[in-house]
Amino acid sequence: MGPGLLGGSMLMALRAGLPGAHLRAWARRPEAAVELTERGFADLASTKLDDVLNGVGLVVLCTPVETMPALAAEMVTLQSVVAPDCVVTDVGSVKETVVTALEDVFARSTYRFVGSHPMAGSERAGLEAARPDLFQRAACLITPTLFTAESALTTVRAFWSLLGGRVLEMSPEEHDRKVARISHLPHVAAAVTALAALHEDPSAAACAGNGFRDTTRVAAGDPALWTGILLENRQEVQASVRAARDLYNELLAILENVDDRALHHFLQNAKTLRDGVV
Structure with a gap:
């Protein structure tokens, strides 16, 4: 159907x-x-x-x-x-x-x-x-x-x-909690990255490599479809976006303090978690 x-x-x-x-x-x-x-x-x-x-x-x-x-x-x-x-x-x-x-x-x-x-x-x-x-x-x-x-x-x-x-x-509840983090948040993150990277200077797209393409690929999805998905699961999506916001704030503080050890630790944690994805 x-x-x-x-x-x-x-x-x-x-x-x-x-x-x-x-x-x-x-x-x-x-x-x-x-x-x-x-x-x-x-x-x-x-x-x-x-x-x-x-x-x-x-x-x-x-x-x-x-x-x-x-x-x-x-x-x-x-x-x-x-x-x-x-x-x-x-x-x-x-x-x-x-x-x-x-x-x-x-x-x-x-x-x-x-x-x-x-x-x-x-x-x-x-x-x-x-x-x-x-x-x-x-x-x-x-x-x-x-x-x-x-x-x-x-x-x-x-x-x-x-x-x-x-x-x-x-359970349906566990599904929504998990999928908000491994599917809905990545879509939001891709959209935010595309907007932050290209909104003020769309010509920067001519310089894009595979990293940008891979990171933002899902942002090209159907906006009407994703509007329905994000609103239907809005509570769990909000929780995952808040978690991402806190990590962005942590990263900003690390960069402002020029803390190379903390930055390496931040990136290493991300790599370790990503390496565990099948």
């Missing part, structure tokens, strides 16, 4: 890894549905939910997080057409608000929902950026709650494993 970069890559990976599956895609725009069919992404693609949902056993929501509850509510009105105990998961970058909202919507239906979030993506968007290996070795975070059916959880684990992901499980 919503075949952009993640949805398109998912369809490509499923086509390769599960060749017997009948794949369907729902798109908001008719031209997107036509492209999906013509390029072989899906066996059926449509803007009509009832056509796409008819008989399906697994649905993956790949729309922006703020649109998921309304889409889920529309799905509930069509629950009679899906397979019994149809499993629903999502790819949302925020979990606590999304899982709470979707569990509430699906509680009055035959759907069985499990929240999830693959740590895969790109600053690029749309089907043209999709690739079948996007989820290979990516951390795929599953966020079950007390309301999660064990059989649905088993299905979602198997799904992300099939796509090549490294499955990790945690």
Whole structure:
């Protein structure tokens, strides 16, 4: 549901890894549905939910997080057409608000929902950026709650494993706390770096090397998408930004005092932590 970069890559990976599956895609725009069919992404693609949902056993929501509850509510009105105990998961970058909202919507239906979030993506968007290996070795975070059916959880684990992901499980709250620091903060930091570096002198971009490109790459992501993500997880994002602010203040003090030992220690700590990233 919503075949952009993640949805398109998912369809490509499923086509390769599960060749017997009948794949369907729902798109908001008719031209997107036509492209999906013509390029072989899906066996059926449509803007009509009832056509796409008819008989399906697994649905993956790949729309922006703020649109998921309304889409889920529309799905509930069509629950009679899906397979019994149809499993629903999502790819949302925020979990606590999304899982709470979707569990509430699906509680009055035959759907069985499990929240999830693959740590895969790109600053690029749309089907043209999709690739079948996007989820290979990516951390795929599953966020079950007390309301999660064990059989649905088993299905979602198997799904992300099939796509090549490294499955990790945690609560929605823990997810939002961790992802604010390892995904949302880096996006904010990239945006701040791009603004600080180029706002007063855009011509400095001509001097940019790989360090600047690597550091600011994600700042090229869709502003509309990231506005929704940052606002949905704003409390945890604020906490991570405050932590970054404190470290910037520490660094400023070190530079003002020309303290080479403290500066080396600061940079060494950062290197040690970064070296531990798989």
